[in-house]
Amino acid sequence: MNVAVHYTGLLRKAVGRSSESFDVSEGTTLGALMNEVARRHGAAAGPLLIDAQARPSRAVILALDDEQVAPGADPVLTEGMRLTLLLPISGGSRPARGPSTKLTAEEKAVYAWQMWVEGFGDTGQEKLKGASILISRVGGIGGLVAYQLAAAGVGRLILAHAGNVRPDDLNRQLLMTHDWAGKPRIESARRRLLELNPRLEVVAVAENPTEGNIAGLLAQADLAVDCAPVFEERLLLNREAVRQRKPLVECAMYELEATVTTIVPGKTPCLACLSPAPAPGWKREFPVFGAVSGTAACIGATEAIKVLAGLGEPLLGRLLRMDLREMDFRVIRIRRDPACPVCGDLRRTTEER
Numbered sequence: 001m002n003v004a005v006h007y008t009g010l011l012r013k014a015v016g017r018s019s020e021s022f023d024v025s026e027g028t029t030l031g032a033l034m035n036e037v038a039r040r041h042g043a044a045a046g047p048l049l050i051d052a053q054a055r056p057s058r059a060v061i062l063a064l065d066d067e068q069v070a071p072g073a074d075p076v077l078t079e080g081m082r083l084t085l086l087l088p089i090s091g092g093s094r095p096a097r098g099p100s101t102k103l104t105a106e107e108k109a110v111y112a113w114q115m116w117v118e119g120f121g122d123t124g125q126e127k128l129k130g131a132s133i134l135i136s137r138v139g140g141i142g143g144l145v146a147y148q149l150a151a152a153g154v155g156r157l158i159l160a161h162a163g164n165v166r167p168d169d170l171n172r173q174l175l176m177t178h179d180w181a182g183k184p185r186i187e188s189a190r191r192r193l194l195e196l197n198p199r200l201e202v203v204a205v206a207e208n209p210t211e212g213n214i215a216g217l218l219a220q221a222d223l224a225v226d227c228a229p230v231f232e233e234r235l236l237l238n239r240e241a242v243r244q245r246k247p248l249v250e251c252a253m254y255e256l257e258a259t260v261t262t263i264v265p266g267k268t269p270c271l272a273c274l275s276p277a278p279a280p281g282w283k284r285e286f287p288v289f290g291a292v293s294g295t296a297a298c299i300g301a302t303e304a305i306k307v308l309a310g311l312g313e314p315l316l317g318r319l320l321r322m323d324l325r326e327m328d329f330r331v332i333r334i335r336r337d338p339a340c341p342v343c344g345d346l347r348r349t350t351e352e353r
Contacts, residue, residue: 001026003077005037006084014045024077030064031056031074033083048219049085057216060085101130101155107199111153117311124309125153131308132156134221136209136237138189140172140290141251142227144297145304146189147175150197152305157193158203158220160213161185172290209233214240223307225249225300226271229286231278238263238271242343247307251300255287256325258296261334262303262314265343269317269334272342292324 006019024033034056038046051057062069063084069075077083103125108115111125131154135142138161146157165176165185175189190204203220207213209228218224218240226237226248234250241248241263248263250271263270299320306314319332338344 001028001077001079003028003033003080004082005033006082014048015041028077029074030062030069030077030083033077034062037085048216051212051215053211055212057213060216101126103129107153114152119311120309124311127309128153128305129155131223132158132221133304133308134158134160134217134224136224136226136233137161137228138173138175138185139169139227139229140288140293141253141297141300142225143173143175143189144294145225145227145251145301146193147196148298148301149304150193150200152301153197154200154304154308156201156203158205158217159186159189160205160207160209160217161189162206162208172288172293174290174294209237211236215244218244218246221246223247223249223304225251225304227251227297227300231275234271235275235277239342241265242270249300249303249307251296253288253292253296256289256292256323258292258299258322258324259319260296260299260303260315261319262307262316264307264316267316269336270340270343273337273340274319274334276337276341295322295324 001024003022003024004019005022007015007017022033022036024036034049035054038050049057049060056062064075064077065082066084103111103122107125107129115121115125117124133149133154133156135146135157138146138159142159142161146159149157163185164182165173165180165188167181169176169185170178173185175192176185177188177192180188184206186204186206190202193200193202205213205217208230209217214236218237224237224241224246226234228234228237238248238250242265245265247265248271250259250261250263252259262268303314306312315331317334319334321330321332322328336343
């Protein structure tokens with residue numbers, strides 16, 4: 001029995017073709033076919049297609065004979081079916097990697113002042129243009145991270161955030177506006193970012209990071225910035241960053257305090273080395289000033305730029321702690337946990353090489 005699989009956008013680039021055929025046995029389900037597609041293409045596309053439980057990733061839209069398959073459904077395939085795989089992309093156009101990351105005259109004019117920074121120049125700007133960054137939540141911290149990276153000329157932002165704009169978002173979530181109350185946060189973020197930088201590509205995912213979508217989200221990125229207010233989401237992204245060996249910038253705040261560190265799997269402590277579980281008594285809602293969120297965000301965005309451009313000294317193995325009530329800034333050297341269940345084995349493998 002033959003089934004045709006069609007790839008779109010980034011998936012087409014990852015597998016190097018627009019379509020191919022699969023011979024499957026009678027009674028084969030969609031989930032089984034997706035696992036076979038992932039197996040055939042391995043690291044190039046596998047993490048985009050299959051989650052940690054070997055189920056189709058929620059980050060991919062599946063359509064059989066041009067009709068979307070309901071999330072979680074696993075229909076039996078029939079002879080001659082056409083499966084189309086799409087990533088949920090909205091807005092902008094993707095600057096391709098390689099020679100096409102050369103800067104246009106317009107881009108040189110827009111980014112001229114930052115290109116004067118010693119050690120950055122045209123080469124650093126081209127690296128930003130060719131980069132993809134995942135931002136986990138675009139609220140008080142993540143929204144400002146996204147805004148600064150869009151302004152700096154990063155080519156592509158992958159944003160993951162569910163829910164609608166609420167009045168109590170507006171003291172700090174600067175990508176949200178009063179006229180958008182009751183509407184999806186992710187669309188407000190996308191709209192504001194494209195107003196700032198129409199050259200930007202925005203992958204707008206109206207979901208929070210979960211076990212089902214995190215692998216596919218991060219697989220699209222060169223680096224992630226963690227801005228989630230929910231600790232379980234932070235540990236989830238940390239675990240996946242270690243698994244995929246992707247750099248992760250960690251930004252957090254509470255009241256008038258904030259912290260930032262940069263994690264490079266195999267080289268630095270991971271988040272689980274520092275905080276393997278939520279603190280007892282931790283609550284989802286906490287006191288916050290937008291200016292404090294913005295301070296953490298600007299430093300986090302700077303860290304992302306430094307890592308991508310090879311500029312300066314990122315906060316590797318160091319935690320920047322800011323107490324804005326006292327205006328006390330300290331850099332704390334942090335230690336790896338040899339027994340860390342997330343990065344311990346990876347670190348030992350790296351050290352043996």
